[in-house]
Amino acid sequence: MSPCSTALSPQPVSPSPDAFRDLAQRGNVVPVYAQLAADFETPLSAYMKISGNGEAFLFESAEITGDNGRYSILGSNPRATIKANGQEITYSDRAETRTWTAERDVLAELERLMDKYQPVTHGNAPPFYGGAxxxxxxxxxxxxxxxxxxxxxxxxxxxxxxxxxxxxxLIFDHRLHRLIVVANAFVDEFESPETAYTDATQRIEALIDQLDEPLHIPPLNGLAEFDTPEAASNTTQEEYEAMVLKAKEYIAAGDAFQIVPSQRFEVDFSGSSVDLYRALRHVNPSPYMFIMELD
Structure with missing residues (x-):
């Protein structure tokens, strides 16, 4: 194992307290952020440092030149979760959990839940700085x-x-080699804009402290030192061949022009999801990669 840590010196927090007070009059969600050099930290190392705080996600991009693809975005310990099983919706936040039967689809319910947020953009905030x-x-x-x-x-x-x-x-800007630490201030949940701003800056400081902690990284080649398990499919060979023949009938009849038969393979795995993600990005890198540990 090799330790990895960085000494991070952020630029001043944006917006300033006075500017934040003005922005808080225009909406109830104001992004507060600090920028740091990202020359020693990577999206994956940062994810491994912060992903112990409940649910976590990493959207990793290898692009540099694109306007949106230049960013890698990660976060943990979200303020709320929305789960749908059929028409049953479960909403959980840091104060409550409630379940109801929706009359509309899950995206309509998600939109309704998000309507209460009125974000205010400012300065050089990245295109995505929080949300679903x-x-x-x-x-x-x-x-x-x-x-x-x-x-x-x-x-x-x-x-x-x-x-x-x-x-x-945490948002990595691969074009500018910067790391943006964002804490959204929810103005309505505090007694004053000043206390909302203080809470956001404290969350930024806490996240930077996490990034400053050493990370003990197991060697990647050690992940492959196990017997390859036998994969089990949810479809037999005969069932899969029947699907292909049926698909050809639909295409010949003009009901479809392209059909992709699929089957699911399962194997037992005793490692961590992060180890699996590391191995996959090593053997089969892609311009866009992601890991979500949500439940």
């Missing part, structure tokens, strides 16, 4: 296209959709 992060499972298509039949049984027991509301983030 998560996934829609394939099966959630039934909420938007009711004619698609529901499977006979739920084989995985995973939510149809799961989103977290991220309020404190």
């Amino acid at each position: 992060v998560g996934y829609l499972a394939y099966d959630s298509v039934r909420q938007f296209e009711p004619t698609i039949k529901k499977p006979a049984k739920d084989e995985l027991g995973l939510p149809d959709a799961l989103f977290v509301i991220a309020d404190t983030l």
Whole structure:
């Protein structure tokens, strides 16, 4: 194992207290941020340092020149989660958990929950500095296209959709080689703009302190020193061949022009999800990669 730590010296926090007071009159969510040099820290090392605080995510980009793709975004310990199983919606935050049956699809419910936030942008804040992060499972298509039949049984027991509301983030700007530490101030939740600003700056300082801690990184080649487990498919060879023949019939009849038959493979894995992500990005790097540990 090798320790990795950095001495981080941020630039002054933006906006200033006076500017924040003015911005707080225009909305109820104001991003407060500090910028640091990102020459010794990487998105993955930063993720490994902060991901112990509840749910966490990393959207990693290898782009440098694009306007949006130049950023890698990560966060942990979100302020709330929204989970959907069919029409059943569960909302959890740091104060409560409640469940209800929705009359609309999950995205409409998410939009309704997000309506209370009125963000105010300023200065050089990145394009995304907080909000809903998560996934829609394939099966959630039934909420938007009711004619698609529901499977006979739920084989995985995973939510149809799961989103977290991220309020404190690390954003790597690969073009400028900068790390932006963002803490969104929720003005309505505090007695005054001053206390909201103080809370945001304290969260920034706490996150920088986490980044300054040494990180003990296990060697990557040690991850491959195990017997390759046998993969199990959810579809037999005969079932898969039948799907292909059926797909060809639909295409020949003009009902579809492209169909992608699929099957799921499963293997037992005793390592951590971060170790698996490290191995995948090493053997099969991509311009865009992600890991979400949400539940």
